[in-house]
Amino acid sequence: MSDRETYDVAVSFSGAQRALVEKYVRACQALGLSVFYDKDVATQIWGRNFITEFRKVYGQGIARYVVPFFSREYLGGPYPMDEYSAALTSSIELREDAYILPIMVGDVKVPEELLSSATHHLNAEHWTVEELAKITAERVRSTGPASATPVPATPAPGVLLPRIAPGSFSPYEALENALSLVGKRFQANAGVLERYGYTCRVRTPDHAVEVRVEQRGMPVYGLQVWFDESYRQDRLAVGYGAPSYRGSAKNAWATAEWDKQHEEARLKFTDGLQGAGSTLLTAEGFFDALWRKVVLYIEQIHR
CATH class of the missing domain: 3.40.50.10140 (Toll/interleukin-1 receptor homology (TIR) domain)
Structure with missing residues (x-):
């Protein structure tokens, strides 16, 4: 597909x-x-x-x-x-x-x-x-045609096509869309932690997502995603672990690249603390990876 x-x-x-x-x-x-x-x-x-x-x-x-x-x-x-x-x-x-x-x-x-x-x-x-x-x-x-932009013709079977990113691919736009999705997904899922005694507070200021996990009103875990303007190319920085929103150290990051196999933009996610190299993820997969960090933290402190 x-x-x-x-x-x-x-x-x-x-x-x-x-x-x-x-x-x-x-x-x-x-x-x-x-x-x-x-x-x-x-x-x-x-x-x-x-x-x-x-x-x-x-x-x-x-x-x-x-x-x-x-x-x-x-x-x-x-x-x-x-x-x-x-x-x-x-x-x-x-x-x-x-x-x-x-x-x-x-x-x-x-x-x-x-x-x-x-x-x-x-x-x-x-x-x-x-x-x-x-x-x-x-x-x-x-409501008229689906789009004012013509849909590219489907190539005939066997026609060789260049395996490169289309001219419309924008790494910045891909990162921006992923950041927006992460914010919405965290907001949609925050409430499920309350049954376990945790409150998940989510803020989405400009070009950032800030997550703060509290237990009995005390901050116990934090996660922040933001555009890293100090780097030589567009990328999202991730800081997790520290309960505070602000001043999170960068311990993971994501850049955008074109996935030739799936013909779509994906995020190259590198977790500096895990030391497992980089993984190509969809925006949904990027959220799943970040949400998993919150869940694993809660599981670890209850062992």
Whole structure:
């Protein structure tokens, strides 16, 4: 699966609703819509991490609209909720309220923090799949083409292409996007530590993310990510361990480079304290690595 692909619609659903969703997908495709549906890309993602691949679709604007089929199983499933989290973050970044087009299945109540009660939705029980597909097609066509920028032509099989970064690749932009995602992910996950007796406070000043972990009101751990302007190239500096926001020593850093194998921007993350060399990570992987440091600290002090 390539970042060059675009879709009119990406469906997100629980496996319990697969039969319904597949009928909807086929009805949309019959109307000429391009739909992202996991079974249709099974051979393309074979051998790849499907979680990170799907996050590109739901969270990086590859699809014009995301249609989640909310059900009780959906809200209780880790994979559909990960897809929805990526879509929700994208809708905030795009400042597009109608990026997510919700469909309710059965008697389900979506928490207010996930979907405002003021957001209009459709009920699967009130419409046939053909009617839902027609409504979707009308929405897609009413908003014109997916992008004013032409999508590059897909090369014919066997055509040799240069394995270099595209002219639009900007290391600074890649780092800026990663920093923004890290801030949003920390803010979204901070509350889960409270059940273990910890408070995670997150600040996102200009070009930085500051995380402070407290136990009974006392700071016990800190993590900071910021643009390192003292270095000869654009990079993010990381300081972790010290409870204070300010004055964190640099003990890890990340630069951006083009990953030829996956044809996307990735972060070259080097952890100076771990001494394990550098690792190429997606922005999501970069957040996972930083969040893991907080979790491991909490686990270590309770051994």
